[in-house]
Amino acid sequence: MDKHIVADILNEIGFYLEWKGESPFKTRAYENGARAVESLDEDLETLIQENRLGNVRGIGKALEQKISELVTTGHLKYYEDLKAEFPSGLFELLKIPGLGAKKVRALYDTLGITTIGELEYACRENRLVGLPGFGEKTQQNILKGIAHVRTGADRYLLSEAGVMAYSILKKGRNCPQIQSIQIAGSLRRSRETVKDIDILASSDRPKDVMEYFVSLPDVADVTGQGETKTSVRLQGGIAMDLRVVSPEQYPYALQHFTGSREHNTRLRHLAKSMGLKMNEYGLFRGEDGQRVSCADEEEIYQALGMPYIPPELREDTGEVEAALEDRLPKLVESGDLQGIFHMHSRYSDGSDTLMALAEETRRQGYHYMGISDHSRSAYYARGLKEEDVIRQQEEIDKLNAGWDDFHIFRGIESNILPDGSLDYPDDFIDCFDFVIASVHSNFRMDRSSMTNRILKALENPHTTILGHPTGRLLLSRDGYELEMERILEKAAEKEVVIEINANPHRLDLDWRWCKKVREMGIRLIINPDAHSVAEISNTGFGTAVARKGWCERKDILNCLDTAGMKEFLRKRKLDYNRKIL
């Protein structure tokens, strides 16, 4: 059972318990449990089988038992009994911004509302006005909220949100009252999708700054405005929060608003145990309330007895413990990448020539690129027939002869056919320097068939890289069902490299798995999956994923220099030829 479903059910239980007037700490325990499950970086079923679920922070005996029952049997009696006490639909109402358990209950108790449709009707009939705790404004906001929920756009790709955020940031830098300004929140942590944009600024004149922002043409609607915080919705539909603090408060506020909430909660607990109080305005000594002076985030972490934790790691997945024990990874950086693989040219479905791709890649400071157009069965993408491959390789050889500081590797993105075989016969496929094996068809196989299909591709000695391992498209398509642990074990055994596909719609492998992959000694490669010159810069999103996945330079194959990469690929082919002899 998918962990997101389990988390939803725990949240739903929390909602019912709150409704019933249970202890707020108990309802929070369910919500914390839901978050803990949501952010697991291991397979839930494995954790249960190995009896390790109870070790997860936030999951105690009771939740362990309930989650186990739910996952192993597909049912949870406690939940089903509880749910039966309530009309269906109530939980859906929580999706509307501004509605929580208390207000939903009030709507039900007074007007009998159980669905979003009924709620909308009641608002249009003006029935909410006059209810205790409700008024004209609340009713309007609920209608707006319903409209927004119906658009379905509650999350945005990192790339999309990033573009909008940078545009705002740029304008903010033109505001003379602003001293410092920076993107915070999940965007700064490079989450693959974000719900909103958080911008933090420092100024001695916060009011002017607020006014400057709400008057920007990007702002479609102001949803809240206070002395230090303004909330707006931008033209593109995404919500943005702007916080303004004083220059002295800025480092603390940056740390605070970068989050994650879970990371900050951990830090505040730790601070408390050290006799300190921590909030967005500072780190304060308990005895005299004096601020511990910190010039930047680094000094805040130092004051808490640990080295600086980069934003990408601040997800409460062990980074605080690692920092305290001084075993944080030295994260890979964009400048560490020496070259990029997985590029499509006009030979298949790319829009630029080999020459154009090579020139731009070289211009961006890389020393090599790996061309991998689609293989022959990819009709939809004009996959290469054998004679096309030969033609392309001749062109590559010619181009390579013209450079001494750049190299094009000759590869292919081979479809993994439904039976797990690759797309060209063995005696032909040997002509490539590398092969990226990817699934592009028959996504709806059952878990075990899909796993076996990919395992077979990994067994194939020609497979150098496993491309976009889950096939997910963020916000539109879940990845195919597969047993990732078995895939990874096989990749480790066969020394197959796992791709971090940097296309912002994919970001696949997910960062939550990357940590495990590197612990297993498997190498990852950050690939743009570029179909044009413009998409070469996607690579940066892949680097962000690698950083979120705790990866160091040594974990990433394309940190090898040209000679190292040539040697790596040559050795793999040698090993293969030895095996077939």
Added chain:
DNA sequence: GCCGTTTTCGGCCCGACTGTTTTCAGTCG
């Protein structure tokens, strides 16, 4: 319901903003 160098009971992170209220509950992050 969870958790623990204050450890098996007794706490549980912290603050901003809104809308309704006339001092604060609810929601959000």
